[in-house]
Amino acid sequence: MSGNRAAAVTLRTARRTAHPAAWWGWALLLATAAGRTANPWLLLLIVAVAGLVVTCCRGSEPWSGAYRVFLFIGLSAIAVRMAFYIVFGGSDGPTVLFSLPSATLPAWAAGFRLGGEVTAEGALAAAYDGLRLATLLVCVGAANALASPRRLLRSVPAALYEVSVAVVVALSVAPQLVAGVGRVRRARALRGNTSRSPANLMRTVVSPVLHDALDQSLALAAAMASRGYGRAAGIPAPARRATSACLLIGLMGLCAGAYVLLGAGTPAPIAWAVVACSAAVAAFGIAFASKRVPHTRYRPDRFGARDWAIVASGAAAVAGTVLSGIYEPAALWPATNPLSVPELPMWAAAGILLATAPALLAPSSRGGAP
Amino acid sequence: MMNPGGIAFDHVTFAYAGAPVLDDVSFDLPEGEFCLLVGPTGAGKSTLLKTVNGLVPHFTGGTMAGRITVAGREVHGSTPADLADLVGYVGQDPLAGFVTDEVERELAYTAEQLGVAPAAMRKRVTEIVDLLGLADVRDRDLAALSSGQRQRVAIGAALVAGPAALILDEPTSALDPTAADEVLSTLHRLVHDLGVTVLLAEHRLERVAQYADSALLLVGGKVTAGSVGQILAASPIAPPVVELGRLAGWPGPPVTIREARRHAAPLREALAGRHPAPPAATFKPARRKSPASESGPPLLDARALTVDYPGGVRAVNGVDLVAARCERIALMGRNGSGKSSLLWALQGTGKRSGGMVAIGGDDPAARKPAERRTLAGLVPAEPADLLYAEKVAAECDGADRDGRVPVGTCAKILEDLVEGIDGGTHPRDLSEGQRLALALAVTLTAAPPLLLLDEPTRGLDYPGKAALASRLGKLAEAGHCVVVSTHDVEFCAEFASRVVILSDGEVVADGPARQIVAASPMFSPQVEKVLPGWLTVAEVAEALGGNGVDGVGTAGNGTGDGAGT
Numbered sequence: 001m002s003g004n005r006a007a008a009v010t011l012r013t014a015r016r017t018a019h020p021a022a023w024w025g026w027a028l029l030l031a032t033a034a035g036r037t038a039n040p041w042l043l044l045l046i047v048a049v050a051g052l053v054v055t056c057c058r059g060s061e062p063w064s065g066a067y068r069v070f071l072f073i074g075l076s077a078i079a080v081r082m083a084f085y086i087v088f089g090g091s092d093g094p095t096v097l098f099s100l101p102s103a104t105l106p107a108w109a110a111g112f113r114l115g116g117e118v119t120a121e122g123a124l125a126a127a128y129d130g131l132r133l134a135t136l137l138v139c140v141g142a143a144n145a146l147a148s149p150r151r152l153l154r155s156v157p158a159a160l161y162e163v164s165v166a167v168v169v170a171l172s173v174a175p176q177l178v179a180g181v182g183r184v185r186r187a188r189a190l191r192g193n194t195s196r197s198p199a200n201l202m203r204t205v206v207s208p209v210l211h212d213a214l215d216q217s218l219a220l221a222a223a224m225a226s227r228g229y230g231r232a233a234g235i236p237a238p239a240r241r242a243t244s245a246c247l248l249i250g251l252m253g254l255c256a257g258a259y260v261l262l263g264a265g266t267p268a269p270i271a272w273a274v275v276a277c278s279a280a281v282a283a284f285g286i287a288f289a290s291k292r293v294p295h296t297r298y299r300p301d302r303f304g305a306r307d308w309a310i311v312a313s314g315a316a317a318v319a320g321t322v323l324s325g326i327y328e329p330a331a332l333w334p335a336t337n338p339l340s341v342p343e344l345p346m347w348a349a350a351g352i353l354l355a356t357a358p359a360l361l362a363p364s365s366r367g368g369a370p
Numbered sequence: 371m372m373n374p375g376g377i378a379f380d381h382v383t384f385a386y387a388g389a390p391v392l393d394d395v396s397f398d399l400p401e402g403e404f405c406l407l408v409g410p411t412g413a414g415k416s417t418l419l420k421t422v423n424g425l426v427p428h429f430t431g432g433t434m435a436g437r438i439t440v441a442g443r444e445v446h447g448s449t450p451a452d453l454a455d456l457v458g459y460v461g462q463d464p465l466a467g468f469v470t471d472e473v474e475r476e477l478a479y480t481a482e483q484l485g486v487a488p489a490a491m492r493k494r495v496t497e498i499v500d501l502l503g504l505a506d507v508r509d510r511d512l513a514a515l516s517s518g519q520r521q522r523v524a525i526g527a528a529l530v531a532g533p534a535a536l537i538l539d540e541p542t543s544a545l546d547p548t549a550a551d552e553v554l555s556t557l558h559r560l561v562h563d564l565g566v567t568v569l570l571a572e573h574r575l576e577r578v579a580q581y582a583d584s585a586l587l588l589v590g591g592k593v594t595a596g597s598v599g600q601i602l603a604a605s606p607i608a609p610p611v612v613e614l615g616r617l618a619g620w621p622g623p624p625v626t627i628r629e630a631r632r633h634a635a636p637l638r639e640a641l642a643g644r645h646p647a648p649p650a651a652t653f654k655p656a657r658r659k660s661p662a663s664e665s666g667p668p669l670l671d672a673r674a675l676t677v678d679y680p681g682g683v684r685a686v687n688g689v690d691l692v693a694a695r696c697e698r699i700a701l702m703g704r705n706g707s708g709k710s711s712l713l714w715a716l717q718g719t720g721k722r723s724g725g726m727v728a729i730g731g732d733d734p735a736a737r738k739p740a741e742r743r744t745l746a747g748l749v750p751a752e753p754a755d756l757l758y759a760e761k762v763a764a765e766c767d768g769a770d771r772d773g774r775v776p777v778g779t780c781a782k783i784l785e786d787l788v789e790g791i792d793g794g795t796h797p798r799d800l801s802e803g804q805r806l807a808l809a810l811a812v813t814l815t816a817a818p819p820l821l822l823l824d825e826p827t828r829g830l831d832y833p834g835k836a837a838l839a840s841r842l843g844k845l846a847e848a849g850h851c852v853v854v855s856t857h858d859v860e861f862c863a864e865f866a867s868r869v870v871i872l873s874d875g876e877v878v879a880d881g882p883a884r885q886i887v888a889a890s891p892m893f894s895p896q897v898e899k900v901l902p903g904w905l906t907v908a909e910v911a912e913a914l915g916g917n918g919v920d921g922v923g924t925a926g927n928g929t930g931d932g933a934g935t
Contacts, residue, residue, distance in 0.1 A: 059511075148471060187755035189719045190748050191772050192740035192816065204758045216466055222429050223467030227527065228454030228483030294485035298478035298495065 018057065018362040020147035021155050022307035026053075027143030029314030030355055033348070034135040036321040037332040038128045041344045043135045045352050046317070047074075050142040056359035058145050069178070070141020074134030081130030086118055093121025093337040121337040128336065155301055160247075160286065173213055180209040231294070250285025253278030306361055313357035320351015375401025375441055376567045377422060377535050379593075382436030384421060391417045393591030395436070399569065399584070401534075404561045406578055406598060407571040408605050409588035411831045412801050415571040416462075418588060419537045422569065423457035424450045441534035455484055458528030458536045458566075462543060464520045465512070473508050473515070473523055474499075480531045498526040501563065502556055517705040518549025522556055529560070536560075538570040542577055543828050546704045546857045547892050550577050557581065573831050575602070576609035576860055576896050580626040598625050607831050610860055611896040613907040617914075630900045637910075638901060646884075646909040668692045669730055669851045670716070670746075670820055676724035677711045677875075685711035687875035688725065693853065693868075695819060698846045700866035700883065701855040702893055708875035709855035710751065713822045716853070717748040729820050740772070747818035751825045753809035754798065762800070762808060763793030769812040784811035787841055802829035803837065810841075821845060823854045827861045839865040863887065863895035863905040 027050070034046050051067065058064040084090075086100070102116035156164045188194075188204050195201075224230075257275035324332050324345035334342030376399040384392040391414040399405050409415045420426040427434050428449055438445040440456050450459070458480075461467045470476045477498055481491045499508050502522045507515060512523065521541055528536060538557075542550035558581045561568055569586075572578045579585075585601035587594045594601065599622045602612045611630050615623030618637045624630040670693040677686035685708045693699055701709050714720025716727055718734025719742065727733055729745040737745065750756065759765040766780035773779070784791060788807040791800065797808060806826055813821070823842075827835050835858070842865055846852045856862055862869060862883065869886040871879040871893065879886050884905060887894045897904050904910050 189739040192743045194739050219466040222425055224469055225450040226423050226459040227480045228451050231451040295482050296485050298491050
């Protein structure tokens, strides 16, 4: 018994190490690094780093398989990008691989060319582009595999609680759908149904899966309601309205700030001023609303030194690409015309390698679950 | 006079549209009562339970009249969330109702919603953990728990807010006998320790009746209240021990095995020298050591069958199973002992990692799905998975097309299995028993000699289970080999000629049903506990009728023989 308890205590400390927000931060920084380059070596390195960290750090939860799913989505993104290049064309070069019958749309239809010559240079550029997109997707997949969406929910401010629960429930539908598809496909095999016609798939796979997902969501909603979610008892109506208003104003302020910042028309000082004001409004609104919200939290996750280290390792990857952008910009965006083997930018590569640090900082707690 | 602490219904009527589900229901449960809600499938038990915490009508719609009070507080006009501190509700499938992913968080969820201060919350969660015996798993993921532990977590989560009433809808329907016992004895202790009023609906009365203080019978929208004995004596749905008591004319009738044993001596004497009639006795004359000595090769021959899952989990570990036509095999074992994995691997659609399976000499896994289902048919745990169409008639036509058999085959099989299903009904609107029959008919359309059913009795009441057992018995007589995985010991007693017990993926016992269940306190049916050597009330009734003694002579006819291992 005491041995069990001791094991449980170590398990708890192990589990508490990595904050889900830290994983999302790390993954998004890695994605930012990927967005700053089209160098295939760097992109593949990022995919490998994400894969390594996921393998070392993920738990045994249902969403831990997300990395693989996103890897496949990434591969299909490359395939789609290539298909688009072949059909619609893009950058061209002298090395013609093969020719397709071509048609040029009239000028009023934007003068698109369909088919035509497929060149090695164009294909390579399309592949780099697809790989970049795939890498971004893989980074998101890594975050999904590492951070439980449900734990992330516990870290949002109390005022956003109800919104975030809705988001988390929506997120958790995805793994349920995956499990549902597996079950329904097995049942389909039991009926000897192997037809691949879309109409048949729609009727025998998609419709039962959606039906199940809907049933499950309703069951969950009923369970949450019976356990007090969305409870209004004990708060006077004016206070509730004031809380909602503060929250709404805060969120609108954030949106306005983001719009002004992204829109090119506003002079920078004014944009920043608007952003600062709206952020203040948002912070005040959320803080005020959070005070009014009657929920409490059980053992909230703390953002500790280890979590900062994880985020910092992600930031190192971005810093690496920034340094490479200064000292060796050509290597970050390798030319495809003429064809050449791209070089590996050292700064960026070093930064991305630093992003493997979480594999050592927060190894998996997988051994704890039987 | 209303009871201040308990649950009171005062002329409650509820209807969706048309005929009322609850019709002028009045009863009064005192504080701290453990009350059992009894009724046939589809009588509206779940609806009644959900009215207590407002899920009906808030989540379902419908019109409601009358007054429901819990601990003196009126339920009408409050949402389920507002009642969370007053009524704890535990649904049928605990996993579907979990909001978080860790035991402790799940326990704390309700307290978080109620805004309990963090320090008080920690204390309460710890108390609940100790009360429900969850100390060893409090840091685990919910997904890693056994089903009994999950159910206890669900109960604990409902109790954290300190509610006056606890409502449970079939809390043990998915559990094996051991886990069910664990959950029910925990509940029983809670009633004593916390004084919470418990209202519980359950089909498997044999598990629950002994714990309850009182019972409600819900039939046709009307509720009758009374002591457990009174209610079960009048109920169309009663556990075997009560049926036995009715048969023998015992006063009460007794609802627990202990009470029944006290009355059993005269009945035992009357039965002395008699033997249970077939079909359950078919094993005794025909015990053969080797299947090779039979007239033909066995229908099913599985050797060293192994099923591994990713992550190093071995669900089935070197199982040998040989079965002939006409055998009725019950596969028993705890949750997670590998029963489902074994069935799926035998059918061939589930992957196997090692060993061989031959059905009539053919390996089903090597065949295409369409051919595979002519060797072995499997009705999955969720029979609705097999059904796609919007109407029963369309479903039957689809099954005919899938199986490339003459039009009308499936409809005819369905008609033989259960009469009077309207072809225009949506499969999801059928009762559990009818839906199961439809899935069975769809499976039988391919005429597989081996028929596998995964947990078919969930949600079936006693008449439904008896009907299923007799249908499957007829199929076995017609030459099918029927293998059923089940937790339901009473169903097993009615159905099986042979019992195979799995534990951790290995066969730990295999033999004639009578011997195996008699040897295991966990898997023996109630009648066997009262009258050793007898499995079902029907057997006893037949023997007492005087014509049961010639049973041995008829053993060879029809119901066939089994292969001992």
